[in-house]
Amino acid sequence: MDYGISRRDFVQASAVFLAGVSLTGQALGAGEEVAGSQPDTQPDGDDEADTAALFSISLAQWSLHRALYSKAMDNLEFTEVAKNKFGIDAIEYVNGFFKDKAKDSDYLAQMKQRADDLGVRSLLIMCDGEGRLGDPDDAARTQAVENHYRWVEAAKFLGCHSIRVNAASEGGYEEQQKLAADGLRRLCEFADTHGLNVLVENHGGLSSNGAWLAGVMKLVGHDRAGTLPDFGNFRVKDGEWYDKYQGVEELMPYAKAVSAKSHVFDEAGNESQIDYLRMMKIVMDAGYHGYVGIEYEGKELGEMEGIAATKALLERVRGELA
Numbered sequence: 001m002d003y004g005i006s007r008r009d010f011v012q013a014s015a016v017f018l019a020g021v022s023l024t025g026q027a028l029g030a031g032e033e034v035a036g037s038q039p040d041t042q043p044d045g046d047d048e049a050d051t052a053a054l055f056s057i058s059l060a061q062w063s064l065h066r067a068l069y070s071k072a073m074d075n076l077e078f079t080e081v082a083k084n085k086f087g088i089d090a091i092e093y094v095n096g097f098f099k100d101k102a103k104d105s106d107y108l109a110q111m112k113q114r115a116d117d118l119g120v121r122s123l124l125i126m127c128d129g130e131g132r133l134g135d136p137d138d139a140a141r142t143q144a145v146e147n148h149y150r151w152v153e154a155a156k157f158l159g160c161h162s163i164r165v166n167a168a169s170e171g172g173y174e175e176q177q178k179l180a181a182d183g184l185r186r187l188c189e190f191a192d193t194h195g196l197n198v199l200v201e202n203h204g205g206l207s208s209n210g211a212w213l214a215g216v217m218k219l220v221g222h223d224r225a226g227t228l229p230d231f232g233n234f235r236v237k238d239g240e241w242y243d244k245y246q247g248v249e250e251l252m253p254y255a256k257a258v259s260a261k262s263h264v265f266d267e268a269g270n271e272s273q274i275d276y277l278r279m280m281k282i283v284m285d286a287g288y289h290g291y292v293g294i295e296y297e298g299k300e301l302g303e304m305e306g307i308a309a310t311k312a313l314l315e316r317v318r319g320e321l322a
Contacts, residue, residue: 051322054284057314058090058123060259060295061097063307068097076110083118085304086311090121092257092293093158095151096128102150108157115158123291124162124199124228124257125155133183134169134176141179145186152191152198162197162256164228167207167216176206181219188222197256199228202247208236210247217254227254229283230295231274232261248279252286262310263298269313276317284321 059082067073073081075097082088093111101107115122130151131144148165155163167184169176188198206212217225229251234242260279264272283292292314296306 051318053289054318054321055258055280055289056090056291057088057311058092058121058291058293059086059088059307060092060126060293061094062126063294063296063310064303065094065097067303076114079111079114079118079120083120086307088294088311089119090123090291091115092123092164093125093160094128095125095130099129102154105157108154112158122155122158122160123293124160124164125151125158126164126201127151128166130165132168132170133165133187134167134180135183136169136171136175136179141183142186145183145190148187148198149190152187152194152196155196156194160196162199162226162228163191164199164201164257166203167200167213168205173206173212177212177216177219180207180216184216184220184225185222188220188224192222192224197224197226199226199256201228201230201259202233202242202251203230204233204235206236208234208247209242210234210250214250214254225254226256227251228257228259229255230259230261231276231279232263232297233259244274245278245282249282249286252283252288255283255286255288257290258283258288258292259295260292260310260314262294262296262306262313264300265298265306265309265313269309269316271310271313276313277320280314280317280321 061078064073064078064081068075079091082091098107127148130147131140133141133144135141135144148163151163165187167180169179171179184198184200191198200207200213200216202208202210202213213227217227229248231244231248234244234247236242262271266272270276294307294310294314296303296310298306301309
């Protein structure tokens, strides 16, 4: 299947963004998650291992949404693309690309088998379109909670550690916090019976206000509740943006996953709108050493080139931090 870039073109495109990357920043292997550990400040003769231990790199399926929506790529091919095109061995699914398959055990078994065959780890399912977990209407909020049950079960089957949800609501600041916390708490109680986490992403509305979402996490007060800080989703409403660096810093104490959003790159391979080194220092300072998911959403580069550029940037930053 042609995904819009040949192997030769992919290599050439990657080379552009890899230019200037230090040797220690080119560690390609995404190691196992080292939750809560601190970077080793003493050299031990294995620079590549030390660098990779800072954080691992995963690929969010949304990075390929145009190819998937246009049917140029099939959902079942995502795992192969991540591993064989980019050398990435951990992935994050989006429920919209297999929306009618949550209860289809045969289909889920195919997804799981493909990941197992390639040695790829399934991390989470990003869930959209299942109702507002903070809906002010009790019946609608309950329905939204229950709509997510099938994705908890699907994520468990696939071997994921979490589902990612939204905390949409309406009303006043504190009222929305209480409503969102109620829906999330109930969903966490269900997810706990399956050993799964429920993560909330800053994804528009008050959820893009870091202080608001951190407050929701405190109200939920459940070990299965967490955040998935996204570097770029801080538009609260038209004309109102929350400071992205402050927002990530406020959400990191609750983070069980991190989303490296990217849109535009300059000639040096840096993200033009986000200071990745500054952002990743915030992530590391919070003691997080798990997976950081590539989520390319730009238009200037094709999806394949954008993923390659984001991966190269994360590797370079990882080398600099090491």
